Amino acid sequence: MTHTTPTTSVPPGAPDDTGGSSKSDATDNRPRRRAPGPGRLLTIVLAGQLMAVLDVFIVNVAAPALSTDLHASGAGLQLVVAGYTISYAVLLITGARLGALIGHRQAFLAGLTVFTAASLACGLAPGTGALIAFRFIQGAGAAVMLPQVLSLIQRTFTGASRARALGAYSAVLASGAAVGQVLGGALVQADLFGTGWRPVFLVNVPIGLALLALGPRWLGGTEERPAAGAGGGAARRSGALDLTGLLLLAVAVLLFTVPLVLGQQRGWPLWGWVMLGLSAVLAAAFAAYEARLAGRGGAPLISPRVAGAPGMPLAIARIVLGMAANGGFLFVMTLHVQGGLGYSALRAGCTFAPTAVAFGLVGLNWQRFPSRWHPVTVPAGFVLAAVSFVGVGMALRDGSDGGAWLFVALVGVGMGLAFAYSPVLTRTLATVRPQDAADASGVLVTSAQLGLLCGVAVFGAVFLGHGPGVDASADALWVSCLALAGAALCGAIVGLVIRVRYLR
Incomplete structure (x- = not known):
């Protein structure tokens, strides 16, 4: 399989990397412009990705403070939390195609600009209606920015470095859920300058501005464009919206x-x-x-050859199930520890730290395991997640804080979901041609987002079907954990089902 590496353009009048120049050495003494290293590109795109993923979850622990300050109704508060997710999910594949149309670097920076400006507007919003509108805009910016991350990784890295970059990508993507809970709790608890919930949005502004300042240099120059001659028209048509x-x-x-x-x-x-x-x-x-x-x-918009590529249907099924379990678990645990156990926002957020750390470490290092183990990492990860969900439910079933056993179970959840998710993403994208990276990234990230939505809706409904009180909350969590374990086991067996159908 042939991979292309983006090139960095040389500005007019500057010497190129081969030693040529449009001016003589005597008259042009400006330093040569170095192409940015791939490590810098990865830093920029993963930092932008982390910000966008955090905002899917960071509002959860801030919801009580937000509701009190803005006097938001239940429906209004739900739309504040979900408005970002809805526009994000709806526009993700469109964002991927826009990257193919105008260039992935340009699209990434454009989405980052919209996201940063909308974050500022959210943090300064005077009321619920304005905040809902700005959250939709914030989600649209993330939808343009995030698909470019996978596309730029696909087009920049090859071989083992590509696999490592994809491991970092998957670790950041799904760890952001738990990290968002921790960071949101810390910011709300700090109540910086009496601003309450507003820093959960405003924290994006200085980070976004720094990325926008570094991005034009660290992301490199212009991308390859279709030639004006033969073949250029076909290439342009392939980028049509x-x-x-x-x-x-x-x-x-x-x-x-x-x-x-x-x-x-x-x-x-x-x-x-x-x-x-x-x-x-x-x-x-x-x-x-x-x-x-x-x-x-x-x-x-979605190439049939991408949707039907080897391993893509199985990857979509596993990503949806894995992210549904991830999103549902974080949602019901947040409801239990804040509503049932009465934890503060900070303590509630920190409860998820073991899961976040375990997910990140496994996502970055699973490829270090012996290669003969790789084929079983995904089903084994789902099984480990199922056992760990049951462990969480048992640790908290009596209405206590769970003690050391809860810590062990939370680590198991993070490890299991990481083994179930990271190898799927890496292996699937390894089979996708670089020119199909935009479509593939849009399909896979949209699948993950829809999985999160399904998880919150389905497992949230299971949890919320019980009454108030510590005992009722503990019972609700136990039933929810059993349902989560069932979803994880479905992820373990779905591969066998799909493979049997292909063999027939």
């Missing part, structure tokens, strides 16, 4: 996410089930349209 497909997909995802986000609070009304049914119809219409467009030689 499929507006019909975009509309079908956006509406389908919106119809899917809104009921999942609001259904529990509204008692799962009929309109929610109707929207879920319509989302399935539109998803089928989208798939049929994309197949016809590809058959006519057009440029579909």
